[in-house]
Amino acid sequence: MVAGARQNYASRLAQDGLDLIEGEAHFTGPKFEGSHLLSAIGRIPNTEALTLEAAGIRLNDHGFIEVDEYLETSVPGVYAMGDVKGGPAFTHLSYDDYRILHANLIGHEKASTRDRIVPYTVFIDPQLGRAGMTEREARAQGRAIQVAKLPMSAVIRAVETGETRGFMKAVVDADSGQILGCTVLGSEGGEIMTMIQVAMLGKLTHTAMADAIFTHPLLAEGLNTLFAMFDA
Ligand SMILES: Cc1cc2nc3c(=O)[nH]c(=O)nc-3n(C[C@H](O)[C@H](O)[C@H](O)COP(=O)(O)OP(=O)(O)OC[C@H]3O[C@@H](n4cnc5c(N)ncnc54)[C@H](O)[C@@H]3O)c2cc1C
Numbered sequence: 001m002v003a004g005a006r007q008n009y010a011s012r013l014a015q016d017g018l019d020l021i022e023g024e025a026h027f028t029g030p031k032f033e034g035s036h037l038l039s040a041i042g043r044i045p046n047t048e049a050l051t052l053e054a055a056g057i058r059l060n061d062h063g064f065i066e067v068d069e070y071l072e073t074s075v076p077g078v079y080a081m082g083d084v085k086g087g088p089a090f091t092h093l094s095y096d097d098y099r100i101l102h103a104n105l106i107g108h109e110k111a112s113t114r115d116r117i118v119p120y121t122v123f124i125d126p127q128l129g130r131a132g133m134t135e136r137e138a139r140a141q142g143r144a145i146q147v148a149k150l151p152m153s154a155v156i157r158a159v160e161t162g163e164t165r166g167f168m169k170a171v172v173d174a175d176s177g178q179i180l181g182c183t184v185l186g187s188e189g190g191e192i193m194t195m196i197q198v199a200m201l202g203k204l205t206h207t208a209m210a211d212a213i214f215t216h217p218l219l220a221e222g223l224n225t226l227f228a229m230f231d232a
Contacts, residue, residue, distance in 0.1 A: 001124075043089065045086070046084070047084060057074055057075050065084050065085050066085075067085045069112040069114045070104050071097060079105075081098065081100075085097075088118055088120065090120055117131055117201065119132075126186045127186070127187070127191075128184070129185075131181060131182055135147050143180070144173070145174055146174050146230050147171050151167050152187070154222070156216070156221060157218055157219045157222070165186065166186030168222055170206070170227065172205075177205035178205055179204065179205075181200075192220060195220055206230040207232065209227035210224060210227035210230070
């Protein structure tokens with residue numbers, strides 16, 4: 001999977017399927033070979049016909065409606081929610097936008113999008129689940145972190161079921177031990193990531209996860225091993 005590729009050049013080989021070269025035809029970067037090519041080129045918002053500028057509602061360069069952390073547009077009292085506001089396009093995020101708007105329009109306390117953890121699962125085989133900060137994002141912010149990565153081949157249930165592809169990875173704050181983010185690529189990766197996400201919501205530390213008793217032999221048992229990899 002090549003994320004964020006701007007332009008691809010693919011040539012069909014006579015017998016060997018596709019030969020994908022990232023970038024222009026003359027690009028000398030990494031070369032990938034495979035039998036199929038799926039190109040995910042993104043989506044555009046359906047805002048053009050609405051002439052929102054006439055109402056003073058600002059759009060960004062890609063046509064998405066600009067909102068603040070309360071989902072309010074550039075016109076006070078007018079809100080936008082879901083895909084049309086840009087950012088990650090997920091059903092669960094659109095649902096959560098409803099929670100924010102409900103609170104801000106008829107609730108008693110203001111709700112913000114600022115600190116929400118936005119997880120996602122890519123339904124490839126095996127699944128890829130992600131939540132919170134990536135290692136790169138945490139390092140870019142200059143945070144002191146610890147990182148642990150466990151191959152699925154070290155998870156007993158994965159060995160038993162014969163699906164040992166992938167890994168579990170967690171990023172924790174070096175000072176507090178709190179979990180900042182996780183990636184699980186593997187069998188039921190989205191479900192396992194969600195367990196770690198719940199721990200993040202509860203602000204559990206890596207020690208709490210290492211010491212918790214998880215049923216043997218579940219995939220979740222691998223979380224004991226993953227979080228035991230951190231320095232105490
Ligand atoms: C192929 C595909 C697979 C996806 N799989 C997943 C997934 O597995 N998990 C996940 O979380 N997300 C997935 N998504 C993304 C998810 O569908 C969107 O994030 C979600 O539907 C956004 O909800 P929304 O209410 O903001 O917009 P939408 O669901 O797009 O709803 C917008 C509605 O507004 C209507 N509309 C548009 N213009 C006008 C107009 N001018 N006047 C009146 N009505 C209008 C549209 O007809 C539509 O009914 C997938 C998307 C696609 C395309």
